[in-house]
Amino acid sequence: MAKSLWKKPQGLLIxxxxxxxxxxxxxxxxxxxxxSVKVKEISFDADHGQLHxxxxxxxxxxxxxxxxxxxxTHGYLNSxxxxxxxxxxxxxxxxxxxxxxxxxxGDSRWTADIPAAxxxxxxxxYSQFDAAKYIYDQPYTLKDETGNAYVAxxxxxxxxxxxxxxxxxxxMNALQSGHRMIxxxxxxxxxxxxxxxxxxxxxxxxxxxxxxxGILGGKYDEFFFNKSDAEKTPSELEVKGTVRSxxxxxxxxxxxxxxxxxxxxxxxxxxxxxxxxxxxxEEKAVRPSxxxxxxxxxxxxxxxWNHFSPTATADLIxxxxxxxxxxxxxxxxxxIGTGNQIWWLKEAFNGVALVGFFLMFVPLISLLLKAPFLxxxxxxxxxxxxxxxxxxxxxxxxxxxxxxxxxPAILFPTLMDKxxxxxxxxxxxSLVLLGLGVVxxxxxxxxxxxxxxxxSALLAVVSLVLWLVFDNASSILKLGSAFNEPTTNxxxxxxxxxxxxxxxxxxxxxxxxxKKAGTSFSHYGISLKPVAIVASLCTAIIAVVxxxxxxxxxxxxxxxxxxxxxxxxxxxxxxxxVTALRYLPFFLFYYFVSVVALNTNTxxxxxxxxxxxxxxxxxxVLWLIAQYGKDFLTGVSLYPGQALNGILLFALVPCxxxxxxxxxxxxxxxxxxxxxxxxxxxxxxxxxxxxTALFWNLV
Numbered sequence: 001m002a003k004s005l006w007k008k009p010q011g012l013l014i015x016x017x018x019x020x021x022x023x024x025x026x027x028x029x030x031x032x033x034x035x036s037v038k039v040k041e042i043s044f045d046a047d048h049g050q051l052h053x054x055x056x057x058x059x060x061x062x063x064x065x066x067x068x069x070x071x072x073t074h075g076y077l078n079s080x081x082x083x084x085x086x087x088x089x090x091x092x093x094x095x096x097x098x099x100x101x102x103x104x105x106g107d108s109r110w111t112a113d114i115p116a117a118x119x120x121x122x123x124x125x126y127s128q129f130d131a132a133k134y135i136y137d138q139p140y141t142l143k144d145e146t147g148n149a150y151v152a153x154x155x156x157x158x159x160x161x162x163x164x165x166x167x168x169x170x171x172m173n174a175l176q177s178g179h180r181m182i183x184x185x186x187x188x189x190x191x192x193x194x195x196x197x198x199x200x201x202x203x204x205x206x207x208x209x210x211x212x213x214g215i216l217g218g219k220y221d222e223f224f225f226n227k228s229d230a231e232k233t234p235s236e237l238e239v240k241g242t243v244r245s246x247x248x249x250x251x252x253x254x255x256x257x258x259x260x261x262x263x264x265x266x267x268x269x270x271x272x273x274x275x276x277x278x279x280x281x282e283e284k285a286v287r288p289s290x291x292x293x294x295x296x297x298x299x300x301x302x303x304x305w306n307h308f309s310p311t312a313t314a315d316l317i318x319x320x321x322x323x324x325x326x327x328x329x330x331x332x333x334x335x336i337g338t339g340n341q342i343w344w345l346k347e348a349f350n351g352v353a354l355v356g357f358f359l360m361f362v363p364l365i366s367l368l369l370k371a372p373f374l375x376x377x378x379x380x381x382x383x384x385x386x387x388x389x390x391x392x393x394x395x396x397x398x399x400x401x402x403x404x405x406x407x408p409a410i411l412f413p414t415l416m417d418k419x420x421x422x423x424x425x426x427x428x429x430s431l432v433l434l435g436l437g438v439v440x441x442x443x444x445x446x447x448x449x450x451x452x453x454x455x456s457a458l459l460a461v462v463s464l465v466l467w468l469v470f471d472n473a474s475s476i477l478k479l480g481s482a483f484n485e486p487t488t489n490x491x492x493x494x495x496x497x498x499x500x501x502x503x504x505x506x507x508x509x510x511x512x513x514x515k516k517a518g519t520s521f522s523h524y525g526i527s528l529k530p531v532a533i534v535a536s537l538c539t540a541i542i543a544v545v546x547x548x549x550x551x552x553x554x555x556x557x558x559x560x561x562x563x564x565x566x567x568x569x570x571x572x573x574x575x576x577x578v579t580a581l582r583y584l585p586f587f588l589f590y591y592f593v594s595v596v597a598l599n600t601n602t603x604x605x606x607x608x609x610x611x612x613x614x615x616x617x618x619x620x621v622l623w624l625i626a627q628y629g630k631d632f633l634t635g636v637s638l639y640p641g642q643a644l645n646g647i648l649l650f651a652l653v654p655c656x657x658x659x660x661x662x663x664x665x666x667x668x669x670x671x672x673x674x675x676x677x678x679x680x681x682x683x684x685x686x687x688x689x690x691x692t693a694l695f696w697n698l699v
Contacts, residue, residue: 009363016363019356020554023349028558030346033092039559043107046130052107053100053131054080056091060331063139067331068150068324069096071131075157075189077487077692079106079570081563085313085343086154090320092342094332096140102127102159104695107573113699116479119486124158125198128166136181142329147179150327152320156307160190165198171207171279175286184323186214186316189306191224192253205257206277209290212323215257216315217248218301220631222643227251241640243631249296258294268298271322295319304647308347308565314338351564353554357547358658361679362665365543369669376535379527381671384604386517393513400505401601401615408498409619415494416645418473426470433504434463455511462504469497482582484695487648488688492583495590502597524596527672536670540678544686567651572690580689584681591680595663595673602664609664616660617653624649655684
């Protein structure tokens, strides 16, 4: 009886709900350090908009027992939850922590209009300083007798740049106010390259003065900590890009930060006592040099690895322990070792809840399909497309299969960046295919070979559309007020292009091979019954709404969402819904084609689910292995210029794995492609839009 229950939708739904509830409960327990820390979501008006964050308040801390405060924030495309590790570890050690959403990330918003060309010159410059000003005014923030606050700022990537600038802005402000709001700071995954746009490195370092300042730079960071061209060897100059091994302590910039002469070696993890240098305004010294401490940590890890690493977290704990030595209150637990960490348990149970979330949809939809109207999503069963068993057709099938696996990855850098050279090549190829299609159509109809004529004509049409998409790449999903998420625009354009190429292949196979073997249009599961399409759309909307309602409810109770490393299903604001609606048509085209293609090529085959996953992500996984494998083995990646795009795949690949499973399973439930297409589109568009930078005020 029990065994049969688990085979039913009700049983699997119970399991998925249990995973979500238990995972969220245990994640919440570790998030609050076994309820010894109160974690509260806060929002406040700041100089450039409204900022949101999670405030970690240890038991006993407050206006009557002020403590040192750490303001920590995420990098580009991320949100406050990505700072779980330092927030949990430092709050359980007695510090008050604010994990911040930078402007236009997570739930924070920039107020003023932002010209698209200036999009990257807003959020990271001011977020940390604006947050530090808010924290300075709070009664729970520890200050000395002259009004200097014991506040540390820290951040990853762009949040690191924001932290480096916050200390600079604070020093300029202190020259007028007579007190400092920031006592120390450490940047993870950030050097002086972007902050140098506001002030040169020597003046940033001078402004830090007597503060304790650190930088954490991974030896395989995809973006930063590079040598200047003047420092590079001839062979290093030949590498065009930043995805390569590096050591910030060996660069002139790193040595300057540590106060180490250029001809001497610097040591990672060592605190150096330095003279900051004079602060200059219009070339006049307005504050003399001060003595401070500087440190660089260089873990063997990549850029996104920094915020999911016991090693990097231990380095941050060491830094804070050292920086606040002598000024921390007796409530600070410096006796907890740096290796004693629990944040990863919170992340692990977040992951359990995430698995439950994705596991829920198939049994939930199975039950929804029993409802009077929603059951109309189910159409009559259709036979699978016959797979070629022998000879040339079989060989062509597997050649096409291999091509379908590889081409999304081969074209990934070109399509994501819309690089001129690669796009010009694709334009030429599409025009050649257009010409071949026209010639084939004329020849086919002239010789009364209808399949060849019709197939060639359709290939010409698809090739024409491909040419238009490639030739007008700069105008499709262009960053602006309508399409205001830069990386969603990139992924969307890649998805459209990939889908069109898949359509090209499917048309060719249908008219030149499959149709001869007896395959008809109905075999593809593209039901044209309006009621089935509408019912499928309603079912998909209801299922996704229920899924997100559970997320909002569980976060409201336990204070955690569903995530694992860079993949997150998080709650959202109304701006995210509006933005998602704008992207839905583009991703619907991709997921519709994907569902058709996966079921056409794997349904009725042994290992069909595995083949579907391979078709969806096999090439992208191989791309990641080649990219990072070469980097780790040789010190230079396969594509040194693909810094951000490779990182985007860490979240995209698991989404496409789940989408492949839904594509097959929901087709089995309904005998058509519509429900799977709608579920994948709505669900994964919402996940994508809610978990990246959204520039709502772009003009």
